[in-house]
Amino acid sequence: MIRRHIYASCFFAAAATLLGACAQDQPPQEDIKRVVVKEFESLHAVRFQSGNIIVSPAEAERLLGFMRRLNPSDRDKILVEYPGRVDSKGTELRRAEIVAKLLAKHGYLAKPFALQEQAPDMIRVAVSRVVAQAPDDCPNWSPLTFQEDIANGVGSNLGCSTAHNLSVMIADPHDLIEGRDGGPATSEPAVLGQERYRKGETKEFLEGTIVGIGGGG
Numbered sequence: 001m002i003r004r005h006i007y008a009s010c011f012f013a014a015a016a017t018l019l020g021a022c023a024q025d026q027p028p029q030e031d032i033k034r035v036v037v038k039e040f041e042s043l044h045a046v047r048f049q050s051g052n053i054i055v056s057p058a059e060a061e062r063l064l065g066f067m068r069r070l071n072p073s074d075r076d077k078i079l080v081e082y083p084g085r086v087d088s089k090g091t092e093l094r095r096a097e098i099v100a101k102l103l104a105k106h107g108y109l110a111k112p113f114a115l116q117e118q119a120p121d122m123i124r125v126a127v128s129r130v131v132a133q134a135p136d137d138c139p140n141w142s143p144l145t146f147q148e149d150i151a152n153g154v155g156s157n158l159g160c161s162t163a164h165n166l167s168v169m170i171a172d173p174h175d176l177i178e179g180r181d182g183g184p185a186t187s188e189p190a191v192l193g194q195e196r197y198r199k200g201e202t203k204e205f206l207e208g209t210i211v212g213i214g215g216g217g
Contacts, residue, residue, distance in 0.1 A: 025095055033135050033159030035166045037176050039128055046099055046123040053094050059135060063125060067108055070127050075111070075174050078103065095123050132173035133203030134164040150181040 044066040046059050055063075072078060080103070082096040096112035103110045103125070108126070121181035144153050170176060196202050 004172075024199075032052040032154060033138055033157070033174065035132050035162050035163040035170075036135050037130060037132050037173055039130050042066075042127045042129070044125045046095075046125060048095055048121050048123070050121055051091075052090060053098060055095075060102060063102070064106060066125070067103065067106070067127075070129075072108065072127050072129065074109075074215060075130075075172060078108055079113040079126045080110050080126075081113050081115050081124040081126055083122075084116065092123070099123050099125065129178065131182035132176055134160060134167055134172050138163060161163045164177070 044063060046055060046063055046217070048055070048059075070076075073204075080096045080100045082092040083090070093112060093114075097145075100110045100112055140156040140160065142156045144155070147153075167173075
């Protein structure tokens, strides 16, 4: 009996040692490929005649064509950038406000933003969009080195499929950066249930639909 206990103790000690070694060799999480969220900015220049603050029909059509091609969502950021450092008379700001009003008239919400660049007689419309995509090195089927292999290294393509699938399925990549506010919850179901209970209008359970849970004797 004593010998059996010794053998059992040795077996469990060896098993614990092996499992502990495996746990220590687990691949680090940062080696797994994950979806990448990037912000891209598209720029369009609106040019004005010297001293004029009116957007010409040709420039307006060019601007609207640019916006139609991008088709920004309500979570994309649209800025009307103007050279604030050279705007001593406020002309550039008025131009930016006129361009913002033109965009708002066609359903694009934008706001002026002062730049420190010197570019008179030109307003720049910037559309920032967040895009989700798989890492640049996906797919990657390069073999592991001998040292990586014996150290239980992570496969070079591990996580690429998940990252790619998530990047094409996500409706709004902003949600990968920050979640949305759930908004107020509707209280109608709870209120109606209380009213039915107080009026005695609750419905009885159908016979045979209630399953009792009890302990065995």
